[in-house]
Amino acid sequence: MRLGLVIDLDVCVGCHACAVACKQWNTSGTTAPLTDYQPYGAEPSGVWFNRIRHYEVGEYPNSKTINFPMSCMHCEDAACVTVCPTGASYKRAEDGIVLVDQDKCMGCNLCSWACPYGARELDRESGTMKKCTLCIDRIYDQNLPIEDRQPVCVMVCPAHARMFGDLDDPDSAVSLTVREREGYQLMPELGYKPTNQYLPPRKAKPIPTENMGKPGFKERLKSLANKIVKR
Amino acid sequence: MHPAFSVIFFTVSSGAGFGLFALLYLADVLKLGGGLSGEQVAATGAMALCFIIAGLLSSVAHLANPKNAWRAFSRFRTSWLSREGVFSVAFFPFAFGYLVLSWFAAPSLEVARLAVGGAATLLAWITIFSTGMIYASLKTIRQWNTPLVPANYLAMGHASGALMLLAVAAWAGLALLPFASIAASFLILGALLKAIYYFWIAEPGASASIQTATGFTRAQVKLLDTGHTHGTFLTEEFGFQVARRYALALKVFVFVAGFILPLVMLGSVAGQPSLLLGSLITGLALLGLVAERWLFFAEARHVVNLYHGSQRC
Ligand code: SF4
Ligand code: SF4
Ligand code: SF4
Numbered sequence: 386m387r388l389g390l391v392i393d394l395d396v397c398v399g400c401h402a403c404a405v406a407c408k409q410w411n412t413s414g415t416t417a418p419l420t421d422y423q424p425y426g427a428e429p430s431g432v433w434f435n436r437i438r439h440y441e442v443g444e445y446p447n448s449k450t451i452n453f454p455m456s457c458m459h460c461e462d463a464a465c466v467t468v469c470p471t472g473a474s475y476k477r478a479e480d481g482i483v484l485v486d487q488d489k490c491m492g493c494n495l496c497s498w499a500c501p502y503g504a505r506e507l508d509r510e511s512g513t514m515k516k517c518t519l520c521i522d523r524i525y526d527q528n529l530p531i532e533d534r535q536p537v538c539v540m541v542c543p544a545h546a547r548m549f550g551d552l553d554d555p556d557s558a559v560s561l562t563v564r565e566r567e568g569y570q571l572m573p574e575l576g577y578k579p580t581n582q583y584l585p586p587r588k589a590k591p592i593p594t595e596n597m598g599k600p601g602f603k604e605r606l607k608s609l610a611n612k613i614v615k616r
Numbered sequence: 617m618h619p620a621f622s623v624i625f626f627t628v629s630s631g632a633g634f635g636l637f638a639l640l641y642l643a644d645v646l647k648l649g650g651g652l653s654g655e656q657v658a659a660t661g662a663m664a665l666c667f668i669i670a671g672l673l674s675s676v677a678h679l680a681n682p683k684n685a686w687r688a689f690s691r692f693r694t695s696w697l698s699r700e701g702v703f704s705v706a707f708f709p710f711a712f713g714y715l716v717l718s719w720f721a722a723p724s725l726e727v728a729r730l731a732v733g734g735a736a737t738l739l740a741w742i743t744i745f746s747t748g749m750i751y752a753s754l755k756t757i758r759q760w761n762t763p764l765v766p767a768n769y770l771a772m773g774h775a776s777g778a779l780m781l782l783a784v785a786a787w788a789g790l791a792l793l794p795f796a797s798i799a800a801s802f803l804i805l806g807a808l809l810k811a812i813y814y815f816w817i818a819e820p821g822a823s824a825s826i827q828t829a830t831g832f833t834r835a836q837v838k839l840l841d842t843g844h845t846h847g848t849f850l851t852e853e854f855g856f857q858v859a860r861r862y863a864l865a866l867k868v869f870v871f872v873a874g875f876i877l878p879l880v881m882l883g884s885v886a887g888q889p890s891l892l893l894g895s896l897i898t899g900l901a902l903l904g905l906v907a908e909r910w911l912f913f914a915e916a917r918h919v920v921n922l923y924h925g926s927q928r929c
Binding site: 401404423428429430432433436437438439440441442443444450451453455464466467468469470471472473488489490491492493494495497498499500501502503506507509511512513569570571572573574575576583585 | 679687690691756828829835837841843845847849923924
């Protein structure tokens with residue numbers, strides 16, 4: 386099994402709901418807390434597992450805004466695990482989830498240096514490294530109804546831009562979507578083989594808004610009514 | 617990368633200590649310049665150990681959770697940081713054995729003395745190499761992911777160690793020519809490697825870009841918003857950037873203080889043995905080395921900066 390996320394860049398609206406939900410769930414989860422520094426101060430900062438950035442692709446006016454959520458990619462070739470001297474960082478053989486054992490980590494930061502995707506953040510308060518757990522404390526929780534056994538970021542997304550599943554199974558819903566939509570990996574040239582996949586924006590023709598032709602009968606009636614009714 | 621002083625001090629100090637120890641052993645075996653006495657070998661070796669221990673303590677101080685530092689010996693098979701820890705600790709019993717046997721200078725134990733000294737020297741070399749490999753093994757930082765890095769760590773450790781050994785030889789009243797030649801060779805080697813390195817990292821080559829980082833390879837990509845109000849761990853750790861003019865000035869300082877002045881002053885030490893002058897050159901070179909190490913971190917650009925708007929790293 387190779388569990389991971391599929392992120393649809395076509396529909397992500399950049400609302401940060403997944404990041405906030407992730408913070409909320411995980412600050413009392415297995416690697417809790419996600420410490421905040423100066424939460425109400427002048428320089429608010431803290432540990433997050435999921436961050437959303439915003440880019441402009443192409444040159445104005447032929448450009449598009451892309452909202453870009455990023456969390457741990459649960460890489461197949463995870464150098465963050467290889468470089469860890471204490472064995473705190475590990476990759477589970479059964480489902481490929483990469484975790485940090487908070488009882489073993491010595492806070493040397495080396496794993497965060499080895500991660501290309503900025504998925505690891507040191508908690509200054511506990512002195513240990515923290516990262517996305519793929520909500521391991523939800524997806525295997527037998528007490529939750531089956532439809533809730535999903536990462537909280539996936540459940541909360543109002544645009545359904547996030548999917549969770551087994552990317553090893555070629556017939557799983559996520560694998561099908563990745564094939565159909567030509568999903569891709571980030572920075573493949575570094576060779577980490579990230580599990581998470583990104584779906585590119587669909588190619589849609591722009592809807593014309595100028596030179597729409599003569600207004601029809603309905604439009605003329607409407608504009609007449611608009612003239613009569615004083616606003 | 618954020619240039620953390622504890623790590624800069626660690627690499628410079630322990631590098632110099634290991635370099636000094638290795639060269640001390642070689643000078644002792646070959647009886648360079650007439651040979652140091654047993655006591656002198658022991659005292660110099662103890663000095664090398666002090667530099668190494670100070671460095672290692674500083675590296676532990678860099679940890680956010682030092683109470684788990686002992687666990688760092690457990691991933692010897694995969695992690696260069698773990699290997700460095702294991703080798704540096706394995707070095708100590710051999711080094712102590714060598715110093716104690718040198719101090720008591722029992723002729724019947726001479727073979728044992730040279731054997732443990734040889735083992736310690738080998739471990740010293742492997743440890744410096746491992747330190748370099750911690751950085752060189754990171755694919756995420758182009759400026760570090762090159763064989764020049766461990767080569768540079770070895771050359772710089774030996775150059776500073778050789779200068780210290782020269783000061784010791786001046787104090788012990790030995791013939792200084794061999795010591796000065798060794799120091800000069802390592803200084804020239806270090807300067808050459810550093811020059812190649814600076815030349816090498818100036819040109820990005822085929823490296824990751826904001827396009828490959830985001831996957832939008834057919835168009836220009838520009839950051840609109842990082843999504844956070846203040847800094848994050850990522851900006852603190854990886855966001856550091858040094859101005860080009862400032863970096864250039866520091867590079868000049870590295871070459872002048874670290875290589876050129878020590879080389880020029882070497883000649884006068886060889887002609888007129890003086891512990892003071894020897895120590896002065898060593899101090900100057902170490903200062904140059906600290907600047908070199910600072911730049912090593914400050915100029916390294918982690919690929920995560922691509923997600924924060926850098927076009928190339
Ligand atoms: S995204 Fe980073 S932290 Fe996650 S598995 Fe890959 S290298 Fe490790
Ligand atoms: S910070 Fe912790 S998890 Fe990361 S490499 Fe160091 S010991 Fe391992
Ligand atoms: S899978 Fe869970 S831990 Fe990972 S980003 Fe989503 S909510 Fe956060």
